[in-house]
Amino acid sequence: MFRAPPARFVVNGAEFDYAGDPRRTLLDFLRYDLALCGTKKGCDHGQCGACTVIVDGKRVNSCLTLAVMQDGCEITTIEGIGTPHHLSALQRAFIKHDGFQCGYCTPGQICSATALLQELRNGWPSIGEPDDDLRERMSGNLCRCGAYSNIIMAIREVIEEPAA
The missing domain is CATH 1.10.150.120 ([2Fe-2S]-binding domain)
Incomplete structure (x- = not known):
């Protein structure tokens, strides 16, 4: 299987590298590789917003963008906004x-x-x-x-x- 050149990004304040399948969506990377399951897969077509995350301060439907496209970006998921003991x-x-x-x-x-x-x-x-x-x-x-x-x-x- 083809592997993409490594991408490096920050997710909820922690650095991660990704050198996997270049077709993997950001949503699937967050859920399956990082076990950040707060981000939901709803329609998988960018129509519902259940998969919304923040990339470099902007809202992004994570089902519509590839993980490798986030090289150099800062990503915030729901897990990075607050914790059960310290809600935003x-x-x-x-x-x-x-x-x-x-x-x-x-x-x-x-x-x-x-x-x-x-x-x-x-x-x-x-x-x-x-x-x-x-x-x-x-x-x-x-x-x-x-x-x-x-x-x-x-x-x-x-x-x-x-x-x-």
């Missing part, structure tokens, strides 16, 4: 506002919302009304249970809370 503000807000039901989409929702918060801090333009803007920015992440209003409430709470 966004994770706490999701719990407080019931921003999930079955929870399958939640890792992708939280990764996407984490990047969204950084986009807002960086001054990315808004489309108008705050909640409409948040809904538009989160439109790449689907929730089959329909927890959208609670997800928006959770994100809004983190936006509105004073900096610690």
